[in-house]
Amino acid sequence: MSEMKKIKNLKEFSTSADRFEGANLLCPGCAHSIIVREILNATNDDLVLSASTGCLEVCTAVYPYTSWDASWIHIGFENSSTAVAGAEAMYNALKTKGRLKQPDRNPKFVAFGGDGASYDIGFQWISGCMERNHNMMYVVLDNEVYANTGGQRSSSTPIGSSATTSPAGSISYGEKMNKKDMMGIMAAHHIPYAAQVAPNKWKDMVKKIQKGFATEGAVFINAVSPCTTEWKFDPKDTMMLTDLATDSLVFPLYEVIDGKEFNITYRPKNVVPVEEYLAAQGRFKHLFKDEYKYLIKEWQERVDANWAYLQRREEAKV
């Protein structure tokens, strides 16, 4: 077993040896790089990483440069999960056969994908990896939109959001569908560990990631990743937006162990009205017209109902 990395405070955390370089092409204010650093910095163990086609990939591995100081692979849009599962299978084979070059190491296998790559096109691949219980972690960088291709809706895009393929207009309030419950679906695979995380709550995040790394078997992580470009907010406000997401309970932080044990890991002292979360983002601007204000009320009701549901599950331990 590898030793868990001890992290005392944020300063120490933010200055620990970085295997994801600041030299990358992600937008200023993009939460992806913050999340990736928090995950990579949570361990001192060796890493085998993958990314699906998307913002993270196109911004961090443009030949002849790389931002990755750990083994990393990109194949396509839908298969970052299976890429890492294949590498994990090879690790097991070479371990059995005694052909590992550094047999004393405890590598962690981590795949990254955006919500388009995870909720939509790569859904089946992830489901396969979770069902087969590969010893790996799959991380969704969930910015609720196809950001790399310019803002099309995915099945993670929430209702009322204006996306380029579900734009708000004179007779439309934008996206008509509710966000897919990916956490619920992944937990239903009865994998050892699934958790929702947010980069502003870094202690909660590190705890969950370390728990994930200590888990034998498949781990699913859904990370909220506010997108300055498509959510339309000032790049300096990324953490403020993340605070609004977690404190309004639009993005509740919780974990599911073995698909059964359900723990809420963050209870905001002062719950922020959903309206404030929506008002901070250009993608919801049209909802504040008189004819769509009922949607804001519905948003609040939906978030309240979901929070009540999560608490009931936690209480019932199911």
Place this chain on the structure above:
Amino acid sequence: MAFDKMELRDIEVWDGNFAAAQALRQAQVDVVAAYPITPSTPIVEGYAKFKSDNYVEGEFVMVESEHAAMSGCIGAAAAGGRVATATSSQGLALMVETLYQASGMRLPIVLNIVNRALAAPLNVNGDHSDMYLCRDSGWIQFDAFSPQGAYDLNFIAFKVSEDHDIRLPAIINQDGFMTSHTAQGVTTMDDDTAFGFVGTYKPMNDMLDFEHPVTHGVQTEEDWHFEHKARQHSDLMLKVSPKIDEVFADFEKLTGRKYSQVECYDMEDADVAVFCLGTSVETAREVATEMRAKGVKAGVVGLRVIRPFPFERVQEALKDVKAVAILDRSSPNGAPGAMYNEVCAAMYSHESSPLISGYVYGLGGRDLTKAHLVDLYNELETNVKAGKVTTQLQQFIGVRGPKLSFL
């Protein structure tokens, strides 16, 4: 727990699928990621059974689609070890995206394709539509004419593909059912000899070497993409062919079985020839022998290596023949046959060229009979006598209804 070796008879009665499965066992593949599809399924079932019976130590990952199968193979190959899988038809079609990724990332992977028709209409039987589907995918592509070829070419493919000067994935084609499910005598190697031929996998840019982290699968745009593709093509054109010759020669030295990139049968003095792939090569050889007994100087050219296309060797094989029939076992869907076009391109740029006619046959498992081939040789004889192609350039063989011909 060490794995067990298997005692084989010198000659086993195996179909093409089991021959390929045995080759994967003897090559001690590290990871097989696979998904079932008729008619290739028994290859990976065979491997799974070997694992259950402790005849292999490698990992077997039964994934949820063919796309995932090749995705897993790519991840495994990049991690640094010997990787193989098998598929057919629709499965290959689903896998195609990843074929280009595997070759572009220069990862040695061996893929057994048991050739089968492409829907619609749905059909499980053999033709070469799927083979042509990955024609331009950047993989080295071999063609087995029999279970023996399916066995031998797997070892040859690993050795060529994994060579550090090559680092390109390789396909071994075999005909669905006609080869894959038809048991024949296969001359075997014992386990130590077989593994000795391919040797222990030598990793390169392996993700599991933590002292040397690597980035696989980068982005390139107009600044570098062309150079990468040009380099890959250049290696296929210049490096692979001599390497295949070298490995064929090593294999002959070891087993006495001789392979050539272009397999010529009775071609030294042939006037008329049939050019084809797969099991049809063996049928055509039988008919050519019978035609010779009737006084027709008939020969057969079988294409053993489809990619890199052995352009000069095809020229060499056909330059002195008077008429040749190019057989395509795939619907060209609005053009001359793919193989017809390739052979024509080779012969057009050679100073002497035979009369060339194209034939489309055997779609969806339709038999190519000896009678068809007798007719075909006779037609070539007529062309030779007339000094021109007397038929249309493209004819369909063995299809119902009035004779179908074009161009």
